[in-house]
Amino acid sequence: MGKLYLGASILLLIILTALLGPLLSSYSYHETDLCWKNSAPSLQFLCGTDELGRDLFVRICMGARLSLFLGTTAACIDLVIGAIFGSVAALSGKKVQTVMLRKLNILSTIPYLLLATFLTLLLGPGTGTILVALTITGWVSMARTVYAQITKLKSQEFVIAATLMGASNYHLLRYHFLPHMLDNMIITTTLTIPAAIFTEAFLSFLGLGVQAPLSSLGSMADAGILSLRYHPWHFFFPAGTISLLIFSLHLLADGLQQRREPC
């Protein structure tokens, strides 16, 4: 139980800071001030400044906003596509089922890095491209979860009874499968968000992500590595924020799972 609350409170703290921080600070994320470049963390600049004199705290907040936005949006898209694909695969005939499942496997055979680089070249780097890159394979785990759950439930007696009474597929989904799957779907979604944030940071780290002056946690960490020896805060603050964000979401998912299986 402690995990759930700990995770939720860290997450809430990050969200509030990311939303309110830039409003309360007198600096903006893109304004440069070369008089103050590379300042160490102090009361004036909570996380120090970067090599162009931009306030790192505000930039980290903007990066966290972006990560949270991309993470939740990608998770919602994954949820919709995955749930539809999974339920259609589970409820259709044997042939369609085989084709759809094979499609899932093929998608996971293409090296992800290749796919992401390819998308960036084709669509140009930017927030939209990252969203496409996140969702193009992200929905697979949700589809697998939904498929496995429905296949398991399909042989249960109450479902057979409902089918015999002439329930349509829609009725089955809405009133029999969904209530049973909801827990699992929520947990998978809480795991999709950190995976998406993780991937976004990874892509930005490779330079395939959002472009300056917009800030993302991954690209800030990437830039921070260059000055690690002399200005380590350039790396450690954004890197710490990513890890803490993902950590809190994992704690949340763990807590939810424990609550469902209290044994």
Place this chain on the structure above:
Amino acid sequence: MLIHLLKKSQILLLSLWIVITITFFLVHSIPGDPFAQDLPLQQEVFQAMRRHYKLDQPLHIQYLYYLKNVCSGNLGPSMRYEGQTVQKIIFSTFPISCRLGLQSLVIAIYGGIVLGTIAALNRGKWQEKLILFITTLGISMPSFILSVLLQYLFSYKLNLLPVGRWGNFEQTILPSLSLALLPMASITRLFSSSLRDVLKKDYIVTARSKGLSSLRLCLYHTLPNAILPVLTYLGPTIAHILMGSFIIEKVYAIPGLGQWFVLSISNNDYTMTLGLTLFYGTILSISLILIDLLNHWLDPRLRHG
């Protein structure tokens, strides 16, 4: 058994073919040309280069030509690096990534099973809580952060290990650790939860009341049953780790295979991209088949069911 194996490899070959087809048309749809990037070439030279690599032919002819080459085991020349064939590049960089990957796999599997066992046997005590906390931290930290952190701590601050590059054993320690931590954390979590379930089963109680020694109990009854979920996880992970991580090779300046995945696409090096996809797909298929065989060997229900 043999029939099962044949069926399985048939499906894998089919999906390899589909993947190659998709990738072929994808890479050719990227704007740009392998030879149009550096200084502009003379028109005649440019045309001659295109003719040499058969890029002036219609796409479907190129596709058939490529397939024919692949079937005879020839992945073609690299379009960017003169005098290099795709095979040469893959076989000169893969051993490096492979060695790094194998070292990490050993650390990850050994560490994961030991930590998972400790966590499962000390349910509710501080050991379990500590291990669960560390593993949650482990899966939360992206590999690029972890590898830079390790480098900063052990090389810059403590001066214990070399910063990077590839050569002697000391230089492999940090990259192997950075690569191993994430799978180790996942294996620990999977193994501890499955071991906990297995220990509650009736057949364990029976075996114990028969008076079996704990070593025998562990080797013949607990381990084979508890390891099954870990094997399923390991299938794709093995391929993924052996292919080398772009990030870790970048951070530690290791000349491995990982960087080529990004380089080949941004260079429009069609044959290299296709060769890499095919190679990755083959390694993935082999590790999936091996894991499947192992599963069959450990789980009689699969053999006779």
